Amino acid sequence: MxxxxxxxxxxxxxxxxxxxxxxxxxxxxxxxxxxxxxxxxxxxxxxxxxxxxxxxxxxxxxxxxxxxxxxxxxxxxxxxxxxxxxxxxxxxxxxxxxxxxxxxxxxxxxxxxxxxxxxxxxxxxxxxxxxxxxxxxxxxxxxxxxxxQFNLPISGDPKIRLIADALTLDPSDRRTLGEWARHVAMSESSLARLMLRETGLSFGRWRQQLHLIVALRELASGTAVQNVASELGYESVNAFITMFKKALGSTPAQYFAARRNGSKDRSPEYL
Structure with missing residues (x-):
């Protein structure tokens, strides 16, 4: 049904x-x-x-x-x-x-x-x-x-949209900027310039912000940190927690506890 x-x-x-x-x-x-x-x-x-x-x-x-x-x-x-x-x-x-x-x-x-x-x-x-x-x-x-600013710019450009749709569907995809450039039939330098012009972020920063968006969504739904780290393609839970803490100022557990209590550690670095 x-x-x-x-x-x-x-x-x-x-x-x-x-x-x-x-x-x-x-x-x-x-x-x-x-x-x-x-x-x-x-x-x-x-x-x-x-x-x-x-x-x-x-x-x-x-x-x-x-x-x-x-x-x-x-x-x-x-x-x-x-x-x-x-x-x-x-x-x-x-x-x-x-x-x-x-x-x-x-x-x-x-x-x-x-x-x-x-x-x-x-x-x-x-x-x-x-x-x-x-x-x-x-x-x-x-x-x-x-x-x-809890947002991710994805652009109306068809090549940036193709990459965004693919990574949104499979955020564990670890293809490099050069590999994506070949996928969309561009040079690596041209794709880098296009990404920066269309989103205001480098490819690395943009993908990390995507990972934070996905992580926040999944953690808020109750998914375990280990499962989120795996979904995003991190080799270890510690590597994921390190990325999360660098961007948002606290570990996932600390972040959600502070938000539930109405406090914030500091402004996010990326979001």
Missing amino acids: TTASAISGFDPDLAALPAVAYHLDFSQHAAEVPQHVHRKGQLILALHGAVTCRARDEIWIGPPDCGIWIPGGVAHSARTTDNARLNYLFVEPGAAPLPQECCTLSISPMIRAMVERLAREGGDYPPEGHAARMARVLLDELAEMPRE
Whole structure:
């Protein structure tokens, strides 16, 4: 039996309210949410498991204390882990001074709790009353949240997209820049320049950022560190932990413990 897409059960644009929230359990839906677009802006919060989104030639992930913000009118797709439980917050254009481009936003425990509470109201609560007042406060608070850059640029260039798609499918692929250059029929120096121009990163930095995106998604879903290291092609768990700590300032266990407690060690080096 084919599992229905998460977006097949409701249309957020039907509600004229400034903000509406929905709760989704992906044990009941297909993990892949196909590309779609809606008028309202969307904030995606992972309560359990993990979600990655593609929008405007970038991949975005929301760690435990962040949400992925997608402005209205931006085509996007998403993929979740099988155990993911998400809250979606849809925001009417102009209802709050939120970013005009995709980004990750830090999310306070209060905002997370308010979105959860609003999700219990559905999409047809009275425009005046407790839920409406809570929605207004929620939007005011959300507009104050700082941005974080948990994203991977993937570019619209067909050759960069080919490499990105291949490595996203198999992040353990350890082909060198020269090997990829031969694969896409370019010189190594030309591919290096193209990668830097299109993504702002060298090939080595770009691939490491991809590994961090995948690692954060899998670790957030509960996958063991040993399994994540193997999935990414590291020869040892220690080598993976060393990479993770260099980029994010702490080991995976320390990183997720700090995020659950609402603290951050330092700004990430790569993300």
